Amino acid sequence: MQRKTRTISLAAATAAAVAVALSGCGLGSGTGAEADVSGAVEGTITFQTMQLSPTFDEYINAAIDQFESENPGTTVKWTDIPSDQAARKVSADSAAGTLPDVMDLDAATLAPLGRDSRVLDMSVQAADLQDRYVASAWESFDYGATAVAALPWYLNSPVLMSNSALVQQAGSPAAPTSYTELLEVSKEIAEKTGKAGFQPTSIGFPNYLLSLGVPLVNDDSTEAIVDTPEAEEFLQNLADLYTDGGIPADSVTAAQRTEIDTFSQGETAYLETGPSRLKIIQQNAPQVFDAITIDQPLGAQESTTWVVAHGLAVPQTSKNAATAVAFAEFLTSPENQLALAEQSSVFPSTAESLQDPFFSAEPTDAATQARGIVAASLFDGGTMAKPPAVDAEYANTLWSSVQTAITGETPVKDALAAAQTQLTELLQSRVQ
Structure with missing residues (x-):
């Protein structure tokens, strides 16, 4: 079943540009207290990615199906936006209070929200998961005001x-x-x-x-x-x-x-x-x-x-933070990260995934040799946030x-x- 709908248009981009201009620094001040994530994992959440469709439609929809199956009563509505419009849309949505519940953002695009404490601090909400991720990935989302503004998802390194x-x-x-x-x-x-x-x-x-x-x-x-x-x-x-x-x-x-x-x-x-x-x-x-x-x-x-990290962030304005964090944890699990890496040229941020034979097998060409080198560099601590x-x-x-x-x-x-x-x-x- 196809859930995804595109939400960006020329009119939306224009509105975003206006919102950026009107918002000064773009985002205003943070909301203060962390959102409540202690509730039941149920209800509807929105999930936004950066230019993963249509290439990864099958992967994302299958992951959503599995999450909803394992958590009866949940619904995940997925939208995908062009990467070159992400910064403007994030700024506009933040100013309007309409940020999606779970956002796929690179560390640079997420920075204004992280600096302004507008996303949940995963060092608080998911502290027990820190050892799941390689250190440089976890540290890539430290904005000071928000120690870890996203759960690390996929990486790129040279x-x-x-x-x-x-x-x-x-x-x-x-x-x-x-x-x-x-x-x-x-x-x-x-x-x-x-x-x-x-x-x-x-x-x-x-x-x-x-x-x-x-x-x-x-x-x-x-x-x-x-x-x-x-x-x-x-x-x-x-x-x-x-x-x-x-x-x-x-x-x-x-x-x-x-x-x-x-x-x-x-x-x-x-x-x-x-x-x-x-x-x-x-x-x-x-x-x-x-x-x-x-x-x-x-x-x-x-x-x-160097390493470039994408992560899954949950805004303080989420009305269903418990389900949003649960979905972010689910999608960034070692199993799901490995599945994404096997279908793409990105690298997982989880140490367990990087040890899989997909990365450690004897190389057969330049691509597999490069894949093994990057995976080893990430796993062995060769990268710096x-x-x-x-x-x-x-x-x-x-x-x-x-x-x-x-x-x-x-x-x-x-x-x-x-x-x-x-x-x-x-x-x-x-x-x-």
Whole structure:
């Protein structure tokens, strides 16, 4: 039986944009006390996902059927929205008090609700489940005011892909294991092949600094911390690499090509990305795909590899919080997470699922090799949660501040100082 109905339209998107504009910070103040989850698991709840339909209609509907069967008297109404409309819809629904009972959101999109205590704290409501999830997933939803704003659901984390043809032309240097080594090897690539080593990105830059021990924000995410000796050294090395041709010039001055496009065109030797991108490269650049070798992600040895987490959150305004939390617990169980992973390119957040033979079996191709590497990195604690305040807005602000330093137009120290000031203003605007 098909339950799902799409609820987003152009009119709804327009209304959401208006709501964002009228709501100042977007959400107002939190509701204070936690919603009551002690009631019976019964009645109707609404469940909203981000762009899982139609690909996962069968999976989601089967899970709903099972939950309703195991909990007689319950009904789950599922809607799915485009991921590019999620932030606006969440803001509009929060302002209107109409958030769905269970929300599938990534850590960045959930951040405004978590910062404002508008969702249940799962460290309180589901504290006994903490050991179910890998640490970096659980920690990805810590917004300060709400210690754990969602039960972790599915994850993405990278491997390092190398174009073996370019690497061999450069004398086959060992694959880098850190961002510092990536810069060093990229210089070799440029000197010996005339190609770039890698393409830095706005979203990736905060990960580079985090891996070096730059905290990016203070403990309560009210001040930025990027003007440090470690950041200054790295940024100067990146600027030197730009001068040496170790990174593509147009990738710094404009967003003309994504890092995947550049790699697929054979213009860079290394790409750190999720395993799902292998299929894209295979379809668009089979010759480059055939030359790919898969290695451990950067930072795995220091437990600083990036991870992106989706979780299931329950708003304080839910009229049926007991059933909502029960459904979130059900859908994030090891069994259900493994079933989703087997049908997709995402990774479960539960340690038990990551130990399944689906991930640990002997690899047969690049895709299964990458899958095993990421699963082991997640299970072994090789990944590190990024501060939730360091979202896309933060990353873009930081990148725009350091671009002229990379191209040599602004002294590195000045660029980092300006970035820290702008980012602090951004963070403080969120708590006013």
